[in-house]
Amino acid sequence: MERSEGVVRVAALAGLTLVGYSLMCWILNFTGAAAPVTQPEKVLSSQPTEGGVLERIEASDGATGRRVFKDSAGRTVREIFYVPDRSPFSVKAGETESLRECRTRVLQYDEAGRLVLDAQYNGQRILIAYTEHNYWPEGGNRLSCYFTAAGIRRGETRYPRKGKPTTLQFDSATGKRLLYFSGPVPDDVDLADGWGPQTGALRYGITVSDHFISCTIKNVSETGSSLAQDTIGRLIRPDLRDAEGKVVPYKKDAVANLSRVQHHGPNSLAPNHASYEYCLLGDWYGKLPPGRYSLLLRRRGTGRDFDLTSNTVQFVVEVPVALHAAALDERIRQVTVRRSMTSWMDVVATPLSKSQLHQVVPGALARYDLSDLVRAIAQRPVHILEPLDPAGNPVGAAAP
Numbered sequence: 470m471e472r473s474e475g476v477v478r479v480a481a482l483a484g485l486t487l488v489g490y491s492l493m494c495w496i497l498n499f500t501g502a503a504a505p506v507t508q509p510e511k512v513l514s515s516q517p518t519e520g521g522v523l524e525r526i527e528a529s530d531g532a533t534g535r536r537v538f539k540d541s542a543g544r545t546v547r548e549i550f551y552v553p554d555r556s557p558f559s560v561k562a563g564e565t566e567s568l569r570e571c572r573t574r575v576l577q578y579d580e581a582g583r584l585v586l587d588a589q590y591n592g593q594r595i596l597i598a599y600t601e602h603n604y605w606p607e608g609g610n611r612l613s614c615y616f617t618a619a620g621i622r623r624g625e626t627r628y629p630r631k632g633k634p635t636t637l638q639f640d641s642a643t644g645k646r647l648l649y650f651s652g653p654v655p656d657d658v659d660l661a662d663g664w665g666p667q668t669g670a671l672r673y674g675i676t677v678s679d680h681f682i683s684c685t686i687k688n689v690s691e692t693g694s695s696l697a698q699d700t701i702g703r704l705i706r707p708d709l710r711d712a713e714g715k716v717v718p719y720k721k722d723a724v725a726n727l728s729r730v731q732h733h734g735p736n737s738l739a740p741n742h743a744s745y746e747y748c749l750l751g752d753w754y755g756k757l758p759p760g761r762y763s764l765l766l767r768r769r770g771t772g773r774d775f776d777l778t779s780n781t782v783q784f785v786v787e788v789p790v791a792l793h794a795a796a797l798d799e800r801i802r803q804v805t806v807r808r809s810m811t812s813w814m815d816v817v818a819t820p821l822s823k824s825q826l827h828q829v830v831p832g833a834l835a836r837y838d839l840s841d842l843v844r845a846i847a848q849r850p851v852h853i854l855e856p857l858d859p860a861g862n863p864v865g866a867a868a869p
Contacts, residue, residue, distance in 0.1 A: 510535065521547075534568045542582065548574040572597075581608075595858070598623070605630060617641065618863045619855065627655070633742075640678050648676045649683035649745035651733055660685060665765075665779040671738075673777040675766055677784045682750055684766065684779070687743035705768045707753055712761040720755035757786045792842040795849065803850035809857060813838050816859040 511527040521538040528535075534551035551568035570592050577586040588599040596618040603612040615624040622644035627635045635652035639645065646661035664674040670690035676683045709717040733745055750757075750764070766779040795801040810816060813834045843851055855863060 532571055544576075544578055544582065546576055548576075550574070583608075591858075596863075617644075629653070638683070646676070646678070648678050648681075649685045649747070651685075651744045652742060654687055654741045654743055662782050663780045665777070668776050668778070671777060673766070673768065673779045675764070675779040675782055677750070677764060677782050681747050682764070682766070683745060683747045685743050685745045686738070686777070688738035688740055691740050693737060693739055705748070705766055707750075708765045708767065709750075709754060710763050717754055717757070717762070719753055759786050761785050792839060792846070795846045795851075796842050801849070803852070804846065805852040805854060809853075810839070810859060811843075811853060811856050812840055
């Protein structure tokens with residue numbers, strides 16, 4: 470995704486099923502600033518071994534085993550998570566032969582024993598993301614920043630000395646565009662695409678990024694807002710238009726999805742506070758053809774009226790075509806591919822991939838892979854920069 474001349478550019482959007490939606494929501498939760506894995510693991514049993522304590526667990530990502538390593542002070546410094554190579558119902562505690570490593574967590578502490586770094590690696594021990602923690606001089610948590618493996622800031626949780634924390638989420642391409650936030654309204658940064666008009670005590674702002682529509686509602690009054698409690702979770706009416714200004718119709722089953730939003734934050738807002746929610750554009754419109762679009766949301770408030778109106782966001786749906794275009798047209802003298810996968814076969818071989826539907830060319834893999842296209846144009850300069858694996862993670866350094 471990139472931003473140019475006030476227009477957000479996103480990859481071609483494909484309609485997702487309920488299972489896909491739930492999975493994408495888990496991925497979004499995974500990218501929270503303070504804790505990449507939001508739900509604590511439930512320990513079913515544990516067994517000491519020479520290589521640390523082996524636990525049988527239940528985890529939100531399907532992990533069924535965990536090996537825990539501690540330092541001389543008794544602090545956890547490494548956790549290796551496993552999934553079964555066969556049915557989890559047949560796996561017994563201590564059976565490491567039947568477990569496959571799925572992720573690793575590495576933790577570091579300062580001299581005061583406070584957690585300062587929480588790094589996450591995938592099953593191949595390639596860095597996925599990391600969180601840095603900073604503290605007030607008197608000891609309380611001050612700031613937690615979540616970064617991608619490439620060092621791009623995705624989120625922050627700011628902890629004041631008193632009061633509630635503020636959680637902010639930024640775009641994955643630059644880490645500079647604020648997509649949404651909750652808690653006290655920050656005074657040093659604002660939503661990337663602004664806000665809609667004020668209605669009563671509230672303003673409503675949206676952004677579009679990586680298949681998600683992020684919606685932030687903030688209370689701009691000096692008193693608590695009862696309208697927010699009536700508004701959150703209510704029916705949403707999207708208004709999507711193409712480059713010619715024509716209304717884009719909903720997909721066949723969209724009506725049932727118009728209130729399908731994942732809300733985060735309180736159901737009523739204190740003065741100068743906000744909460745957010747998100748949804749998938751594909752739930753309403755399915756796969757959009759390439760082109761320029763504008764989106765505005767209205768949501769029902771009190772009574773039956775659509776009281777809140779968002780800002781209007783412009784975005785472009787694109788399909789990655791550089792390698793194909795170069796293979797078909799010799800006039801293209803060089804190709805640069807940035808932040809893209811390098812093999813469709815890798816996607817097929819990966820049980821859990823992320824946001825790859827827009828790169829599908831039906832039937833192509835029966836005849837060629839992306840690497841074949843690179844070889845076909847090898848006499849011309851081809852630059853593959855910041856390649857991604859099928860899960861959307863940069864191909865990077867291994868875990869220590």
